[in-house]
Each structure stands twice: as C-alpha cells, then as structure tokens.
Amino acid sequence: MAVSKSTREAYAEVDEIISRLDNVRKEKIPLKLRKFFSDEKDKTYTVPIDFSKSPKDQEIKKETLSIIAMLNLKYIESNEEERERLSLKYKENDRKFVKELEKKYSPDKLFGSSPFKSDALEKESADKVVVDENKQNENNKLENVKNDGIFTKIINFFKNLFK
Numbered sequence: 001m002a003v004s005k006s007t008r009e010a011y012a013e014v015d016e017i018i019s020r021l022d023n024v025r026k027e028k029i030p031l032k033l034r035k036f037f038s039d040e041k042d043k044t045y046t047v048p049i050d051f052s053k054s055p056k057d058q059e060i061k062k063e064t065l066s067i068i069a070m071l072n073l074k075y076i077e078s079n080e081e082e083r084e085r086l087s088l089k090y091k092e093n094d095r096k097f098v099k100e101l102e103k104k105y106s107p108d109k110l111f112g113s114s115p116f117k118s119d120a121l122e123k124e125s126a127d128k129v130v131v132d133e134n135k136q137n138e139n140n141k142l143e144n145v146k147n148d149g150i151f152t153k154i155i156n157f158f159k160n161l162f163k
Contacts, residue, residue: 008042010063016047
C-alpha cells in the first residue's frame with residue numbers, strides 16, 4: 001500500500017517535532033517508531049513549523065496533530081490522571097466528529113425523503129409475508145409426506161393417475 005504525499009509530509013512534521021523534544025521525552029518514544037517517521041517522511045518537504053509560535057497559530061496538518069496527540073498519550077505523558085483526562089477528551093472529540101459525519105452524510109440528507117419510501121417498505125413487508133407463507137406451505141407438505149404411510153402413498157398415486 002502506497003503512502004500518500006500528504007501523509008509523508010505529516011511524518012516530516014512529526015519527525016521535526018520529535019527532534020526538538022528534550023532527551024527525556026524523546027527517549028520515551030520507541031526508537032523503532034522514531035526511525036519509522038525519519039525513514040518514511042518526505043525528505044524534500046520543508047516543514048513550516050515555527051517553534052516560537054503556539055501550535056494554534058501554525059499551519060500544521062491535522063494528521064500531524066493526531067499523531068503527536070497519540071504519541072503524547074501513549075508514550076510521553078507519564079501522569080495517569082492526565083492520561084485519563086486526555087483519553088476522555090479524545091473520545092469526546094471522536095463522538096462529536098462521528099455525530100457530525102452522521103448528520104452530514106445521513107441517507108435522508110443525501111437522497112432526500114422519497115414519497116415512494118413508505119410504499120417500498122410496505123411492499124417489502126408484504127413480500128416477506130408471502131415468502132413466509134410459502135415456507136409454511138412447504139413445511140406442511142413435507143410433514144404430510146412424512147406422516148403418510150406406504151399404503152396412503154400408493155392410494156394417492158392411483159387417485160392422481162385416474163384424475
């Protein structure tokens with residue numbers, strides 16, 4: 001699977017941020033993960049991060065922020081209470097995001113409410129009833145065949161022959 005250019009640029013931003021961390025925090029991130037970001041980053045991308053400004057005033061990619069948040073939660077933050085607070089905050093943000101997506105891409109909004117919608121549902125339920133009745137009839141026939149003895153079958157055969 002090919003990694004997109006945007007993702008490689010985000011890796012470059014993450015690698016730059018990790019390189020600017022103090023050694024104590026940097027060492028908390030596994031070497032294998034740091035090497036991954038270093039190897040997979042877009043080496044031609046100029047990272048537009050100005051460390052004298054706050055992160056809100058930067059043009060950092062959302063993907064970069066997500067990766068840094070995950071690294072902070074999983075590796076850097078050592079205070080359990082702070083980890084729990086961050087985890088709850090991230091979960092709440094995810095719920096808000098999912099609600100926005102559900103609202104934005106709901107079937108009613110995408111396709112509109114159709115006057116045929118209720119007719120289609122009624123037809124579907126009527127079809128289900130017919131299918132259920134057919135299954136019941138087949139089951140009854142099978143039970144009748146099982147209950148009939150050999151003599152009844154022979155008599156029925158001759159009756160059908162003379163009809």
